[in-house]
Amino acid sequence: GQSLEQPSEVTAVEGAIVQINCTYQTSGFYGLSWYQQHDGGAPTFLSYNALDGLEETGRFSSFLSRSDSYGYLLLQELQMKDSASYFCAVRRSNSGYALNFGKGTSLLVTP
């Protein structure tokens, strides 16, 4: 079967660093994406890993270990506006490379 696990909630302080983990169990794994969603608004793309290692995009970085079926999103220099839900999503070659999303992690940034 398939599964995607990520913490339901994370709290961190403004200016700090936070890591949101995602573990997956799936067939046909091709890559791992991360999306951000504010308060029921449209999800927006953050980052993508198809190969092992770290991808950096400004304050956000994403990591993938295919052998461990594990990835994470790292947010640095947290700002209040980073309070949102973050979703990992698996891209699968045996479903037309469509995305299957995790249940999301609600991040609360406090002063």
Next chain:
Amino acid sequence: DADVTQTPRNRITKTGKRIMLECSQTKGHDRMYWYRQDPGLGLRLIYYSFDVKDINKGEISDGYSVSRQAQAKFSLSLESAIPNQTALYFCATSSNDLESSHEQYFGPGTRLTVT
């Protein structure tokens, strides 16, 4: 103007009614998707289409149907709405390029309530 638009933005309907949600995009993308979002359950894929002649079922297609009228338009229908279809529905698009199709562009969502 928004690249991906959805109509209506909010809809309240009664059990048993037929309802259609519409999605249009101006990004020129071939791939289009419909998701539903329920609190605590994330986004679940209902249907996806890679071009006008290609329609595929997602994780939760039962009770739904779709129509790809043109490259830019992808509609989701609930033939006979039931209360547990109350949810936030998102349309999304992506390019057909394998190297970039992981980046999906979402519409603003349609909040549907079935009473």
